[in-house]
Amino acid sequence: MPWRRATDRSMSVRVIPLVDARRPVVAPADAPAQAPTGSLLDRLGRPLTDLRISVTDRCNFRCSYCMPKEVFDKDYRYLPHADLLSFEEITRVARLFVQHGVRKIRLTGGEPLLRKNIEGLVEQLAQLRTPDGKALDLTLTTNGSLLARKSKALKAAGLQRVTVSLDGLDDAVFRAMNDVDFPVAEVLAGIEAAQAAGLGPIKVNMVVKRGTNEQEILPMARRFRGTGVVLRFIEYMDVGATNGWRMDEVLPSAEVVARIAAEFPLVPLEASAPGETAQRWAYADGAGEIGVISSVTQAFCQDCSRARLSTEGQLYLCLFASRGHDLKPLLRGDASDAQVLSAIGHIWQGRADRYSELRALREPDTGDGGPRRVEMSYIGG
Ligand code: SAM
Numbered sequence: 001m002p003w004r005r006a007t008d009r010s011m012s013v014r015v016i017p018l019v020d021a022r023r024p025v026v027a028p029a030d031a032p033a034q035a036p037t038g039s040l041l042d043r044l045g046r047p048l049t050d051l052r053i054s055v056t057d058r059c060n061f062r063c064s065y066c067m068p069k070e071v072f073d074k075d076y077r078y079l080p081h082a083d084l085l086s087f088e089e090i091t092r093v094a095r096l097f098v099q100h101g102v103r104k105i106r107l108t109g110g111e112p113l114l115r116k117n118i119e120g121l122v123e124q125l126a127q128l129r130t131p132d133g134k135a136l137d138l139t140l141t142t143n144g145s146l147l148a149r150k151s152k153a154l155k156a157a158g159l160q161r162v163t164v165s166l167d168g169l170d171d172a173v174f175r176a177m178n179d180v181d182f183p184v185a186e187v188l189a190g191i192e193a194a195q196a197a198g199l200g201p202i203k204v205n206m207v208v209k210r211g212t213n214e215q216e217i218l219p220m221a222r223r224f225r226g227t228g229v230v231l232r233f234i235e236y237m238d239v240g241a242t243n244g245w246r247m248d249e250v251l252p253s254a255e256v257v258a259r260i261a262a263e264f265p266l267v268p269l270e271a272s273a274p275g276e277t278a279q280r281w282a283y284a285d286g287a288g289e290i291g292v293i294s295s296v297t298q299a300f301c302q303d304c305s306r307a308r309l310s311t312e313g314q315l316y317l318c319l320f321a322s323r324g325h326d327l328k329p330l331l332r333g334d335a336s337d338a339q340v341l342s343a344i345g346h347i348w349q350g351r352a353d354r355y356s357e358l359r360a361l362r363e364p365d366t367g368d369g370g371p372r373r374v375e376m377s378y379i380g381g
């Protein structure tokens with residue numbers, strides 16, 4: 001496994017994603033050959049319904065809250081290609097997760113559209129069926145930079161929807177936030193191409209950083225209301241160990257909602273699915289809806305049914321985990337489907353992660369306590 005550098009602003013250390021040695025990855029010999037499927041619950045009674053698969057740890061943007069330039073520079077060692085799960089390995093493990101109850105798969109990264117022939121993977125995943133014969137909810141999160149070029153092929157391959165990250169409409173603000181001088185017009189063209197290709201309803205995610213792009217909240221709301229695009233505001237999170245997170249840069253979702261409601265009255269909506277991360281609000285005049293994802297100010301761990309698979313096959317049980325469970329030896333060895341199923345089942349059954357809830361119980365701090373956490377660009381959002 002390669003050494004991967006992850007530094008913060010003040011120190012330089014080398015870390016590698018670790019396998020959690022406290023829990024067995026392969027089921028013990030006396031365990032049933034196959035863990036119960038379809039009704040898997042973790043230690044807090046949460047089912048496994050949602051799988052996020054990171055397909056690359058590379059990105060063409062350097063958003064300061066995710067891949068700050070000073071860390072992810074020309075010397076940064078990304079995963080070598082041989083370490084990435086192949087499309088066949090991803091599809092196999094996804095099929096087994098579906099047997100365990102997963103109904104929604106989101107491709108992410110890094111920037112997933114940078115993975116060569118990503119539509120080939122979409123095509124394979126789109127063939128998967130739930131035990132009762134239904135197609136999965138198959139979606140992808142992208143920075144939108146390649147969407148104008150790729151939308152049609154993604155749709156043809158069987159992708160249902162996309163979520164596009166966009167942190168503002170003002171070109172100068174957007175170029176500064178992606179930190180590679182990428183123009184906002186190209187992302188907007190990508191969103192339009194995705195809409196035209198039928199990859200909707202499209203969600204647009206805006207990470208709000210107080211003092212950086214909060215002035216973009218209302219222009220974004222004005223731009224997307226009435227278009228069918230669901231705009232979602234994400235609280236800036238203390239993920240990873242490199243973004244220099246500070247609580248005073250978090251703009252609470254309640255304030256976002258208040259600012260929008262002052263111009264466009266809003267009414268609360270019910271969650272559309274159990275475990276949904278966003279709280280939904282409808283424009284009172286019928287011009288659509290917005291969502292807010294309040295991971296910092298209103299933890300939603302109690303409904304968290306998401307597992308995350310890294311590009312190299314590490315299974316993470318929480319966005320804030322410091323360790324993963326390495327499935328690659330099983331996928332590359334001669335483990336049978338039943339053995340891989342059993343391993344996944346046991347890992348999930350041992351899960352008690354609830355980082356955001358625990359954070360809420362602590363005094364606000366700089367987010368640097370505890371073991372070094374995995375980077376967002378490594379396991380995806
Ligand atoms: N590159 C793709 C993109 O940007 O959409 C997919 C990967 S990115 C890691 C997934 C999501 O995580 C994006 O919507 C991004 O805005 C969000 N994200 C990254 N770092 C974050 C942070 N510190 N706080 C909140 N959201 C973050």
Ligand code: SF4
Nearest residue numbers: 059061063066110143
């Ligand atoms: Fe890249 Fe997405 Fe991270 Fe921005 S948020 S640096 S686009 S992976």
Ligand code: SF4
Nearest residue numbers: 301304318319355356
């Ligand atoms: Fe899920 Fe972890 Fe986020 Fe809580 S902190 S909602 S357990 S990913």
